[in-house]
Amino acid sequence: xxxxxxxxxxxxxxxxxxxxxxxxxxxSVSVYLFWYVQYPNQxxxxxxxxLSGSTLVxxxxxxxxEFNKSQTSFHLRKPSVHISDTAEYFCAVSGGYNKLIFGAxxxxxxxx
Amino acid sequence: xxxxxxxxxxxxxxxxxxxxxxxxxxxxxxxxxxxRQDPGMGLRLIHYSVGAGITDQGEVPNGYNVSRSTTEDxxxxxxxxxxxxxxxxxxxxxxxxxxxxxxxxxxxxRLTVT
Numbered sequence: 472x473x474x475x476x477x478x479x480x481x482x483x484x485x486x487x488x489x490x491x492x493x494x495x496x497x498x499s500v501s502v503y504l505f506w507y508v509q510y511p512n513q514x515x516x517x518x519x520x521x522l523s524g525s526t527l528v529x530x531x532x533x534x535x536x537e538f539n540k541s542q543t544s545f546h547l548r549k550p551s552v553h554i555s556d557t558a559e560y561f562c563a564v565s566g567g568y569n570k571l572i573f574g575a576x577x578x579x580x581x582x583x
Numbered sequence: 584x585x586x587x588x589x590x591x592x593x594x595x596x597x598x599x600x601x602x603x604x605x606x607x608x609x610x611x612x613x614x615x616x617x618x619r620q621d622p623g624m625g626l627r628l629i630h631y632s633v634g635a636g637i638t639d640q641g642e643v644p645n646g647y648n649v650s651r652s653t654t655e656d657x658x659x660x661x662x663x664x665x666x667x668x669x670x671x672x673x674x675x676x677x678x679x680x681x682x683x684x685x686x687x688x689x690x691x692x693r694l695t696v697t
Contacts, residue, residue, distance in 0.1 A: 480623070507688075514587075514673060514688040515626075561625055568633050569614045569677045569686055570641065573625035 473498045473564050477574035485582050486554055492547040492577045494562030503565035504545040506536055510558045557581045585609050587689035589674050595695045596664040604659040604692050606674030613679040615657040619670040632657055664696045
């Protein structure tokens with residue numbers, strides 16, 4: 472069975488500091504991994520996805536993630552965060568027919 | 584394109600009442616799904632559909648019914664609402680294709696069952 476673990480429920484950070492949101496997955500089949508962002512009172516928006524190829528994936532808003540098969544991880548990073556990055560971030564793995572299995576989410580709080 | 588639309592945005596039900604959450608997409612996507620979002624649990628799949636006339640259960644299907652008579656619409660029915668169904672409900676759609684394609688999410692329906 473596939474599963475996703477987001478290791479931090481909340482991450483506080485100061486503006487312009489770097490941030491890493493951690494995600495580990497478990498899957499016995501081909502792995503397709505995603506990061507979604509949810510701004511307050513909104514739906515989910517795709518940040519980036521890994522399907523195959525280069526293990527470093529670049530997404531929108533300056534975010535990137537690295538697929539590490541040996542460590543079964545897909546951590547999300549940004550070198551310098553802005554107040555506007557305050558949101559909840561979800562890591563997900565595709566379970567076939569585009570069914571997504573989500574982690575519990577990480578709430579990123581960017582402080583001035 | 585309107586993308587994925589959901590109605591209503593908010594709903595309050597009493598225990599035992601029934602209702603239908605509407606979802607529509609105008610992107611001609613084959614796949615559609617319903618998720619519920621609860622604090623600390625992320626999103627969990629309720630039901631999904633791979634095309635008109637074809638539906639299947641997800642992780643948490645109990646208490647919910649779906650049907651897909653057209654490509655565009657995928658309504659979610661609560662037959663007899665319970666307080667445990669208080670949640671935010673998201674509908675999503677995507678193309679079929681090799682590997683995994685991007686899912687597009689609606690804005691959500693916030694449901695409270697008292």
